[in-house]
Every structure is written in C-alpha cells, then in structure tokens.
Amino acid sequence: xxxxxxxxxxxxxxxxxxxxxxxxxxxxxxxxxxxxxxxxxxxxxxxxxxxxxxxxxxxxxxxxxxxxxxxxxxxxxxxxxxxxxxxxxxxxxxxxxxxxx
Numbered sequence: 001x002x003x004x005x006x007x008x009x010x011x012x013x014x015x016x017x018x019x020x021x022x023x024x025x026x027x028x029x030x031x032x033x034x035x036x037x038x039x040x041x042x043x044x045x046x047x048x049x050x051x052x053x054x055x056x057x058x059x060x061x062x063x064x065x066x067x068x069x070x071x072x073x074x075x076x077x078x079x080x081x082x083x084x085x086x087x088x089x090x091x092x093x094x095x096x097x098x099x100x101x
Contacts, residue, residue, distance in 0.1 A: 041083035047097035
C-alpha cells in the first residue's frame with residue numbers, strides 16, 4: 001500500500017492544508033471492499049464534485065464506494081481521518097461545502 005501525504009502548507013487544488021500530516025489518499029490492493037465508506041468521505045466527495053472537479057477522480061478512487069480505502073479496518077480508519085481533515089480544508093476554502101449538523 002502506498003500513502004500520499006499533504007503536509008501543512010501544501011496547496012492541493014487551491015486548498016491549503018493545515019493538518020500536520022493529513023493523508024490525501026490511500027491506494028490499496030484492489031481486494032474486495034467489505035467496509036462501507038464513511039459519511040464524512042461521502043460529504044468530501046460531494047463537496048469536491050462541485051468545487052474541484054479536477055480532483056474528483058483521484059478522490060473517488062480512494063474514498064468512493066469502490067475506493068481503495070475500504071479494504072480493511074486499519075485503512076478505513078486512516079481514510080476516515082483523512083476525509084475529515086480534507087473536508088475541513090475544503091469547507092474553509094469553499095463555504096458552500098459547509099453543511100448544518
């Protein structure tokens with residue numbers, strides 16, 4: 001498995017990452033996907049689809065229903081944290097991504 005990191009200060013599609021080492025994508029082995037995507041990842045994908053269509057393909061490959069994140073519990077946990085970090089960054093850059101809780 002390889003992991004791509006977005007460090008604090010990195011800019012990915014206009015979003016400056018503030019996390020110390022937020023994971024941008026986890027690319028797994030392509031095995032069966034026994035774990036459903038986290039809700040926060042679905043929210044990230046919805047936001048990216050309307051604000052950063054150029055990033056959407058890479059994000060869906062990792063965080064979508066058939067994404068590489070949902071192979072095992074360890075990867076799923078890391079991906080859920082990464083989605084939360086990325087979603088916060090997107091919401092700061094694109095207010096239209098902020099949803100009411």
